[in-house]
Amino acid sequence: MVDDLNPGTLGLAGRKVLVTGAAQGIGRACAVWLARLGARVVLADIQDCTGSAAEAGNGATARRLDLCDRAAGEALIADLTAGDDPLYALVNCAGLLIRQPFETITAEQIELHTAVNQTGVFFLARATMEAMRRQGGGGRIVLYTSQGAFTGGSFGSTHYAMNKAALTALMKSMARLGGPDGITVNAISPGAVDTPMFRGGMSEADIAQFCKTIPVGRPAEPQELAAPTAFLLSEWARYITGTTLHVNGGQLMV
Template identity: 55%
Template sequence: MVDDAAGLGLSGRLVIVVGAAQGIGAAVAQRLSKLGMEVICADRQDCAEVAAQCGPSASAFQVDVTKPETIEALIGHARSRGKLFGLVNCAGLLLRTPFEEVDEAMMQREIAVNQTGVFYLTRAALAEIQAGGAGGRIVLFTSQGAFTGGFFGSTTYAMTKAAVGALIKSLARMGAPDAITVNAVAPGGVDTPMLRGGMSEADLDSFRQRIPMNRFAAPNELGGVCAFLLSDWSGYITGSTLHVNGGQYLP
């Protein structure tokens, strides 16, 4: 059901959601589709089921952000659907490993997804949105760990995600003359397979107890945040990071 009565200005606009196969990305795709957006659900994994849940105006596309040729193919698919308005990149790779045990292969895998892949995907999407000539929105995901240094074996993840903060500031200036905003979301603990992967129940309890709200976020709460940053309501916000962490980190 489309619900754009609040004047968000999302209905009928085309958006790519990367990382849509599960977790935050799936929740974002579903929330945006309910608000009337035409959603391209993209992921390295098959996300046809999520696209089906989003309704008949959604489509699924397999993309590996570490492979530029698949990014080009994704943008081509978007072009075939119409004028691209937005990108939400929820893709990320977290390999929980003690700092002293991180090897070169692990480091390069996280850099490839969380830094290099973000760069090439965002550059391609920005160019496509600029070509449309009607403005647009880009929302990238960083992490609370990018500001706190990370916990529970996520040092490398925190380091790679910190790069997003610099990228959005640079691109915000580039996009502003074309009415394209570029912002980031920095989630704290969100109840997803990524959060729970490699963490014991004791670690999860310890993490939760550090959050003033004493709970993890539900993935669909991030969907609402992304809807705001894609909407007409946020048209004068750019180069900013929105922290969504239940009060655990207060910049």
């Protein structure tokens, strides 16, 4: 057996990683921690993420990207893969949740959420995989889904949960297609993470009620999602593909 895993490193030093949704929340924590592990992080968001890039350091750069703008996403990937400096990984954290009771969700709300959470992610991830192939193969793609994909969602998130279930299928499809080229594709499915998205549209009473069902008794801090993200990008995870890593404090045991 060739013993080629280095116990001292995750193997991320110097690697170029694109993190979307990096202006705040989980994406910001992922960008900061991946940079601390030595990755050269490109942060992208519809909001300004220069503050996150400055916090990340290690050569991190900030880009504006609306996931709904397919051409802009594809141009960003083309830019990041031009020349001899390959893109090693995509971490898609960007996502949208505007809570709305099931009975009153409109077609426009479904279209907006689908454009960001599903169609936008599809085209960015596809462009990434195609670029990784052109680079000669190898790479990592991590898509942020949600516990809602497995439970149907709660607190006015049915439309969002539908999108995240679709992303689970996208992840599996891409894992099958990317495997022969050494590209792993996985999902992280968070439960409750203390970010603006989690708190948006939830009262303190809602949050307390939701957290009662978490065995560890609290929501995650964003950096507690950065650690499993780094693991999935690492050399240590090279045989893991097509799977969902559930990071939820035991709230949902799949």
